[in-house]
Structures are given as structure tokens and as C-alpha cells.
Amino acid sequence: MFRNYFKTAIRNLLRNKVYSFINIAGLAIGLACTMLILLYVKDELSFDRFHHKGPRLYRIVSKAARGGEERFAAHTGLLQGPRFTKNVAGIQSFVRIQNGQEDFKKDADVESRELLYVDSNFLRVFTFPVVAGNATTCLQQPHSVVLTQAEAEKQFGTTDAVGKVLMMRQNDAFVPYKVTAVTKNCPQNSSIQYRMLLPFRETEADAGNNENWFSFYLNTFVVLDEHANPDNVASQMQRFYKKDASETFNAMIARFGGGSNGVGMGTYLLQPFEEMHLSKTLPAQNGLQNASNPMYATILSGIALFVLLIACINFVNLTVARSVRRAREIGIRKVVGSGRQQLICQFLGESFTLCAIAFLLAIALAQVVLPVFNDLANKKLSITYLLDVRLVISYLALFVLTGLLAGFYPALVLSGYRPVETLYSRFTLKGKNYLQQLLVVLQFTLASFLIMATFIIYAQFNFLTQTDMGYNADNLILVNKNDMTHEAAATFKTELLKHTDIVSVAPKNRGNWKTGAKLANDSTIAFEWETVDEAYIPTLQIPLVQGRNFSTAYPADSAQSVVVNEAFVKQAGWKNPIGQPVIFNFHDNKTFQVIGVIKDYHYAPLNQEIGPQLFTMNNANSYGTFYIKIKPGTATNSLKYIQQQFKQFFPFTPYSYVFKEEEVLKSYEADARWKQIILFGAILTIFISCIGLFGLSVLSAEKRTKEIGIRKVLGASVQSIVTALSRDFVKLVIIALLIAVPIAWLAASKWLQNYPYRITPGWAVFSGAAGLVVLIALCTVSFQAVKAACANPVKSLRTDS
Structure with missing residues (x-):
């Protein structure tokens, strides 16, 4: 019996190749999309869960009220780890992690490498298997270095690197570090x-200096005892912190300003290590990587659900659409003795056969598309991740559910035909088909x-x-050189300007420095602190709105003058900013x-709000980046000359460069990836x-075959028949749009709140999208409608349908 069901299913597939292909392909695409997204979600949820001590691992974090707003911070200073571990019950050990970058010399080449400074017990707390060497002692000596297999292969051509030496810069010399x-x-x-680990650097003076409670630049992790309560441990941490650091904090407030009587010390908390990856308030940063937003997994899961639901709906609709032509087959089967239960089993068997084929195609399709998906999602996923027991069970459940959804409704309808009606061609699909109409509305x-x-x-x-x-970023090259004196920068700048294709050169500190100062009214202000020379503002063509720029004609500019931006003036509450004092209370x-006051410009990407910014030419501060403006079309020659001089x-x-425009675009890489992912999701859903x-439309044309023939005999045009056949479907699509528009508007408004600078979604966007949907739907329906309208009316009137 089951063999006969299978043979019948294969025969029907081969008899209707086009429809079988469309049916299977639609479901396979939906399933492949779901599989890929499940891989992504599984990877997101598995982050950091391979560490043996993971359930007992916590990161020390803090919160503080600033400006009436509660802010969280994930970084600490030197003292939090050792002081809390020694004085708080329940903490077993601590590990500090600080990111860094050092220069390494290999033969005559110098290369800058990113690395991590860690405490000596790092490899005993975190589960990174050691393949050579001793995990207990490998980071105890100051000039030790630990490599990954990939880095050992790169540096020495072999993973057998223990005992070999790397030359690392210290001040002006290169010293040996032993692997x-x-x-x-x-x-x-x-x-x-990481690719390199170095022992954490700490002096006895640093360890004993209580002001290091308030110097935040690294991550501190602690391992709790097995039965310790994290909330109780955090409470003890806070009590000890108040006791040990209050006196120092009050002395610093008296010296630098910003608060009084211990207000503003903040509160220390413990963040579970395994929750760090998907945290929105305390993400993995400051030396940690791969921070993610749970919204991404939610969006992708929603897309997977949408695509799979639409694919299953299609499976049902297409099966029903083709079922009309099998009415006579059902009648014959009933006449020769087939019961309704047997017919239901037959159609369910055919449905499960189609689903099995679709599943196999989906796995193959997912494997083919996986490299593209990895590029889009910035992942390194493997199809073998699908072998997870829970995922396999999920797919089996999905297979059974899809087979039942796709086969149960058609089986009930077809098995209920009366033999007399089907054999004498009196059978028609009656009713308004509300279920199918509802499914179409849901799909669209x-x-x-x-x-x-x-x-x-x-x-x-x-x-x-x-x-x-x-500002003007055209033809602007950035070249980094850390810890450069003003004298060295001026000499290098003079040499660069000798080239006719180099328009201007402006040194600046590397990255963004953040600090604070007092104003004349004794209030404090936090700002971005930039060290530049007189060429920086003209090179970037930032407009001055008041006062003047720095100038070598005023020697005092390098010692006591600053330029601020409009945001600084606004927050300071100045009406006449020129001549206003800014007191660097941390600097005597x-x-x-x-x-001078410059116009606000986006010194950070547009996903960050412009804040107060202050510029100085202070000789005590070092430079770290050259902003080099070149003539258009001279990049090759200019870069060659810059490299030679450098x-x-x-x-x-190490020499490296980047064009400013490329650096800005790189900051929007995540937005670009999600733009592509949502685009592919939209294409898939509209296609399916x-x-x-x-x-x-096939089902509708088959139901109305004789009606179409009569209309043509009575003189109806092809256009009028196409309109009659398409009208009902277009109505359903318009209903879907009326539902989708307000939902999309609400979702867009909420999503755009994540950007301080954003578009205002207008009706043009929604009407354009709606017009595209209607056009695509109309083209889809019209194809079958035109085919039916052009059919010979004689054949239509003589049809058995």
C-alpha cells in the first residue's frame, strides 16, 4: 500500500513538472533560509559558553548617575580585581585583561600587532586549550609571550614555537620575548x-596607589565560589569599595571638582560572563570583541518565521490549486473501493514525499549559500552546526508539521468528493475560499x-x-605615528610639504581623548580633547563661526589658547564665548x-551625537596621526612619497595609511550588512x-473555465477578462498593504530612535513600496489571466472542469 502511495506521488510529480518544481523550490528556499538563520541564532546563543568555569565567571561593572541619567560602565582600573578578591567573601580569583598594540621586528621588517595583557592565571580561568607549554607558569615571567597556533605558524612557520624568541620594541630598542x-x-x-598574550604590567607603586580605583581602562573578571550568591557578593564589594576608596574620592573631588561628600562614586555590580555578548547596556568592548545586539537575532528570527510561513502557505495553495484536476482520479478510486481514510493517507504520503525532497534540496541550498551568508552576517558558520541534537529535533518537528500543514487540508477536501459528481463532471470547488484569501492577505x-x-x-x-x-574629507589621507613630539612632527611635516602634490599636513593626537574641566562659574564640563596644530582646522575646512584659529603669529596659542565647537558653547551656557576661561583642574x-569657536562637525560617525569638543596646541601633549591633504588624482605618487619619507x-x-572617506564608511559596516540581509529577506518573501x-490564479482560472468561454462567446475582450480574473487578487493585496503600512511605520519609527541623526519616514517611502508590491502581484496574476483569456472558447465550453 505505501509503495503504491509513493509510486503515485512520484508519478504526479513527473506529470506536472513545472508545478512540482515551483512547489518544491518554494518550500526548499523557505527551509534553507530558516536553516541559515537558525545557524546564526544558535551561534549567538552559544557565545562564551565553552569555558569550563563559565557559570561562575562574572565581569566587574559599575553604574553611576550623571546628569540625572543612570549610566553603566564595563571597564575598571587596576585595583578592583585584587582588592575585591582579597577582601570580599565568595570571590575565588580574578583576571584582568587589557588590550594593547606593540611593534615587533622580524629581520629588517617591523610590524605592529594587536595583543592582550593578562594576569598570569588567564589560561587557568578561561578555557583556551594549551597545545604546548605549561598553562600554570607560561605567563609568570615578564618577558614571556603566548601565541595561538595561527600566530606561531605565521611568525615561525611551525606551531612548535615554545622556546623561540620574538623581538618587541621597548622605548627605542627591541628586546627579546620568549614564547x-x-x-x-x-x-x-x-x-x-587574541593571537598574542603578554603578562600584565603592574608596579608596586601602582598597586598601592588608591587613585587607581578611578582610572578605568581594562576589563576585570572574577570567579565566584560554587555556592556564592552574586547579589550578596556585589553588596559586599560595594561596602568595601566605600570603605576603602571614599577618602581618596573626596580628596580628588576637592582637587578636581565634580561632586562632594562621596556623591558620584558609583555602584559596583557583577555581570554574568555568558550574558556579555548580547548585552545592550554592557557589551563586550575595550579589548573584547564580537559584541552583538539581541535585536539582530530577533530580526533574523522574524525573517525566518516570515519566509517559512509564506513557503508553507504556498505549499498548501499550490496543492489545492492542482487538486481540481485529480477529481476524476478520486472518483475512480472511490468506485473501486478506496475509503476516505486511505485517500487521506495517500495525499498525506504525497505531501511528506514532497517535503522530504524539499528538505534535501534545502540542505544542499543552505550549504551552497552559506559562504555568502557568512559574509553578510560577518560569521564563520558551518553546516555541521545543524547536527546539534536540539536543532535536529527541531527540524524533524518542522518536517512533520510542514507535511501535515501542506497535506491535511487538501486531503480532507479531495477525499470528500462524491464519485457521481466527479465522474460525471459535475464537481466544482464551491465557496468563497476564505481560508485561501486569508492566507494570501497574510503572505502579502x-x-x-x-x-x-x-x-x-x-x-x-x-x-x-x-x-x-x-568637513571636507576628499583626498584626505591618515597616517599614524604614536607618541610623536611636536618638534618631530613639524620636521616631518616640512618634508612632506616639499612634494608638489601634497596640499597641507596637519598633525593630531591619535583617536579621541575624553576629559573634563572647570568653567568660571565652577561648573564642570566633559568633552572630546584634541591636540592639533594651526593647520588642522583649515585642512579639514571646518568653518569658524566666532573668533580666530590658532596661529604661529601668537606664541601664546601653544600654551594658553583653546578653540571649542558650538556644542561646547551651548553646554557651557556662554553667550559670549571668546575670552572665556577653561580650567584644567587635573593639571594644576x-x-x-x-x-575661537568652530561650527559643529561630525568628528564621529552619524550614529553618535556631536558632543562638546575642545582643541589645544599644548606642547605637553603628543601627536599620533597625520592628516595629509593631496591634490585630486595624485594618490599613487603622493602615497609613494609619503611612505618613502615615513x-x-x-x-x-610600521607604516600604514587609510583614506578618511574609507574610515568613515567602515564605521557603517554593520548597517551595510543589515541593509543587504533585509533586502535578501524581502526578495525571498515577495518571490515566494x-x-x-x-x-x-491557476485555481481561479480552472474554476472559471466555462465562465471565461461564455464571456468570450458573448464578445468580452481579453482585457475585460483579465481584469475580471485579477480584480479579486489585487483587492487582497491592497488589504494586505493597508495592514502592513501602519505596522511598518511603527516599527520604522522605533528602529530609527537608535540613531541620533535619522531620516523622517514619509509617505513617499511607503507609497513607493506599496506600488512595487501591487505591480509585482499584478504581473504575477496577469500572466495566468491572459493565458486563460486567450484560450479557445470552444475548448473552454467543452472542458470537463
């Missing part, structure tokens, strides 16, 4: 990523929502990448005067939805 261990490469689902609501979301994301991305940043209350002036410093709509 004491080699570990396996860090798993991709790890927030801690989901598809329309994703298309509108795509339009919004594209518009916001274009806004981010095309908005005027407030040295007072600077404002000589190597001549700084022979032991149109397959379903095509199936329903």
Missing part, C-alpha cells in the same frame, strides 16, 4: 579574541512589511553615508582661554508570495 606556550586558536564564538502583509523595512533601511543608510559631515588648575624618518615604526499568488 612560553602555544594555545589553540580562539573559537569564533568567543568574546575574548509579511512581504509588504519587509519591503517597506528595506526601503527605510536603505534610506537611512544613504542618509548616513551621504550626509555632509561638516592651568587656565586656557577660548580664542620610512626615512621612522625606520622602526508570488509563487503562492500564481498558484491561486
Whole structure:
């Protein structure tokens, strides 16, 4: 019996090749999409869960009230780990992690490498397997270095690197560091990523200086006892912190300003290590990597659900659409003795056969598309991840559910035919087909929502990448050189300007420095602190709105003058900013005067709000980056000259450059990836939805075959018949749009709140997306409608349908 069901199913597949292909392909695409997204979600949820001590691992974090707003911080100073471990019950051990970058010399080449400074017990707390060396002692000596297998292979051509030596720069000399261990490469689902580990640097003076409670620049992790309560431990930490640090804090407040009587010390908390990856308030940062937003997994899960639901709906619709032609077969089977139960089993068997084929194709399709998906999602996923027991059970459940959904309704309908009606061609599909209409509305609501979301994301991305940043980044090259004196920078700058293609050169501190100062009214202000020379503002063509720029004609500018931006003036509450004092209370209350105000410009990407910014030429601060403006079309020659001069002036410093425009675009990489992911999701949903709509148009044409013939005999035109056949489907699509538009508008408004600078979604976006959906649906339906309208009316009137 089952053999006969299988043979019948295969025979029907081969008899209707086009429809079978569409049916199986639609379901396979939906399943492949779901599999890929399940891989992503599984990877996100598995982050950092491979550490043996993971359930007992916590990161020391803090919260503090600033400006009436509660803010969280994930970084600590030197003292939190050792002081809390020694004085708080329940803490077993601690590990500090500080990111760094050092220069290494190999033969005549110097290369800058990122690395982590860690405490000596790092490899005993975190589970990074050691393949050579001793995990207990490998980080105890100051000049030790631990490599991953990949880094050992790169440096020495072999993973057998224990005992070999790397030359690392210290001040102006290169000193040997001995490889004491080699570990396996860090798993991709790890927030801690490294290729080199060096022993943490700490002096006795630093360990005894209580002011290091308030110098935040690293991550501190603690391992709790097995039965310790994290909340109780955190309470003890806070009590000890108040006791040990209050006196120092009050002395610092009296010296630097910003608070009184211990107010503002903050509260220490414990963050579970395994929750760090998906945390929105305390993400993996400051030396940790791969921080993610749980919203991404939610969005992708929603897309997977949408696509799979639409694929299953199509499967049902297409099966029903083709079932009309099997009415006579059902009648014959009933006449020769087949019962309804047997017929239901037959159709369910056919449904499960189709699903099995679709599942096999989905696995193959997922494997083929996986490299592209990895690029989009910035992952290194493998199809073998699907072999997880829970995922296998989920897929089996999905297979059974899909087979039942796709086969149960058609089986009930077809098995209920009366033989007399089917054999004498009196059978028709009666009723309004409310279920199918509801499914079509649901399909196109989901598809329309994703298309509108795509339009919004594209518009916001274009806004981010095309908005005027407030400065001119054209032909601007950035070259880094850390810890450079003003004298060395001036000499190098003079040499660069000798080249005719180099327009201007402006040194600046590397990265963004954040600090604070007092104003004349004794209030404090936090700001971005930039050290530049007189060429910086003209090189970036930032407009001055008041006062003047720095100038070598005023020698005092390098000692007591500052330039601020409009945001600084606004927050300070100044009406006349020129001449206002800014008191650097952490620097012996040295007072600077404002000589100029520049127009606000986006010194950070547009996903960060412009804050107060202050510029100084203070000789005590070092430079770290050269901003080099070149003539258009001269990049090749200019870069060659810059590199030659750099190597001549700084022979032991790695040379690298980046164009400012590229650096800005790189900051929007995550937005670009999600733009592509949502686009592919929208294309999939509209494609699969149109397959379903095509199936329903086939069903409609078959139901109304004789009606179409009569209309043609009575003189109806092809256009009028196409309109009559398409009208009902277009109505369903319009209903779907009416549902999707407000939902998409609400979702877009909420999503855009994440951006301080954003578009305002107007009706043009939604009407454009709606027009596209209607056009695609109309083209899909019209194809079958035109085919039916052009059919010979004689054949239509003589049809058995």
C-alpha cells in the first residue's frame, strides 16, 4: 500500500513538472533560509559558553548617575580585581585583561600587532586549550609571550614555537620575548579574541596607589565560589569599595571638582560572563570583541518565521490549486473501493514525499549559500552546526508539521468528493475560499512589511553615508605615528610639504581623548580633547563661526589658547564665548582661554551625537596621526612619497595609511550588512508570495473555465477578462498593504530612535513600496489571466472542469 502511495506521488510529480518544481523550490528556499538563520541564532546563543568555569565567571561593572541619567560602565582600573578578591567573601580569583598594540621586528621588517595583557592565571580561568607549554607558569615571567597556533605558524612557520624568541620594541630598542606556550586558536564564538598574550604590567607603586580605583581602562573578571550568591557578593564589594576608596574620592573631588561628600562614586555590580555578548547596556568592548545586539537575532528570527510561513502557505495553495484536476482520479478510486481514510493517507504520503525532497534540496541550498551568508552576517558558520541534537529535533518537528500543514487540508477536501459528481463532471470547488484569501492577505502583509523595512533601511543608510559631515574629507589621507613630539612632527611635516602634490599636513593626537574641566562659574564640563596644530582646522575646512584659529603669529596659542565647537558653547551656557576661561583642574588648575569657536562637525560617525569638543596646541601633549591633504588624482605618487619619507624618518615604526572617506564608511559596516540581509529577506518573501499568488490564479482560472468561454462567446475582450480574473487578487493585496503600512511605520519609527541623526519616514517611502508590491502581484496574476483569456472558447465550453 505505501509503495503504491509513493509510486503515485512520484508519478504526479513527473506529470506536472513545472508545478512540482515551483512547489518544491518554494518550500526548499523557505527551509534553507530558516536553516541559515537558525545557524546564526544558535551561534549567538552559544557565545562564551565553552569555558569550563563559565557559570561562575562574572565581569566587574559599575553604574553611576550623571546628569540625572543612570549610566553603566564595563571597564575598571587596576585595583578592583585584587582588592575585591582579597577582601570580599565568595570571590575565588580574578583576571584582568587589557588590550594593547606593540611593534615587533622580524629581520629588517617591523610590524605592529594587536595583543592582550593578562594576569598570569588567564589560561587557568578561561578555557583556551594549551597545545604546548605549561598553562600554570607560561605567563609568570615578564618577558614571556603566548601565541595561538595561527600566530606561531605565521611568525615561525611551525606551531612548535615554545622556546623561540620574538623581538618587541621597548622605548627605542627591541628586546627579546620568549614564547612560553602555544594555545589553540580562539573559537569564533568567543568574546575574548587574541593571537598574542603578554603578562600584565603592574608596579608596586601602582598597586598601592588608591587613585587607581578611578582610572578605568581594562576589563576585570572574577570567579565566584560554587555556592556564592552574586547579589550578596556585589553588596559586599560595594561596602568595601566605600570603605576603602571614599577618602581618596573626596580628596580628588576637592582637587578636581565634580561632586562632594562621596556623591558620584558609583555602584559596583557583577555581570554574568555568558550574558556579555548580547548585552545592550554592557557589551563586550575595550579589548573584547564580537559584541552583538539581541535585536539582530530577533530580526533574523522574524525573517525566518516570515519566509517559512509564506513557503508553507504556498505549499498548501499550490496543492489545492492542482487538486481540481485529480477529481476524476478520486472518483475512480472511490468506485473501486478506496475509503476516505486511505485517500487521506495517500495525499498525506504525497505531501511528506514532497517535503522530504524539499528538505534535501534545502540542505544542499543552505550549504551552497552559506559562504555568502557568512559574509553578510560577518560569521564563520558551518553546516555541521545543524547536527546539534536540539536543532535536529527541531527540524524533524518542522518536517512533520510542514507535511501535515501542506497535506491535511487538501486531503480532507479531495477525499470528500462524491464519485457521481466527479465522474460525471459535475464537481466544482464551491465557496468563497476564505481560508485561501486569508492566507494570501497574510503572505502579502509579511512581504509588504519587509519591503517597506528595506526601503527605510536603505534610506537611512544613504542618509548616513551621504550626509555632509561638516568637513571636507576628499583626498584626505591618515597616517599614524604614536607618541610623536611636536618638534618631530613639524620636521616631518616640512618634508612632506616639499612634494608638489601634497596640499597641507596637519598633525593630531591619535583617536579621541575624553576629559573634563572647570568653567568660571565652577561648573564642570566633559568633552572630546584634541591636540592639533594651526593647520588642522583649515585642512579639514571646518568653518569658524566666532573668533580666530590658532596661529604661529601668537606664541601664546601653544600654551594658553583653546578653540571649542558650538556644542561646547551651548553646554557651557556662554553667550559670549571668546575670552572665556577653561580650567584644567587635573593639571594644576592651568587656565586656557577660548580664542575661537568652530561650527559643529561630525568628528564621529552619524550614529553618535556631536558632543562638546575642545582643541589645544599644548606642547605637553603628543601627536599620533597625520592628516595629509593631496591634490585630486595624485594618490599613487603622493602615497609613494609619503611612505618613502615615513620610512626615512621612522625606520622602526610600521607604516600604514587609510583614506578618511574609507574610515568613515567602515564605521557603517554593520548597517551595510543589515541593509543587504533585509533586502535578501524581502526578495525571498515577495518571490515566494508570488509563487503562492500564481498558484491561486491557476485555481481561479480552472474554476472559471466555462465562465471565461461564455464571456468570450458573448464578445468580452481579453482585457475585460483579465481584469475580471485579477480584480479579486489585487483587492487582497491592497488589504494586505493597508495592514502592513501602519505596522511598518511603527516599527520604522522605533528602529530609527537608535540613531541620533535619522531620516523622517514619509509617505513617499511607503507609497513607493506599496506600488512595487501591487505591480509585482499584478504581473504575477496577469500572466495566468491572459493565458486563460486567450484560450479557445470552444475548448473552454467543452472542458470537463
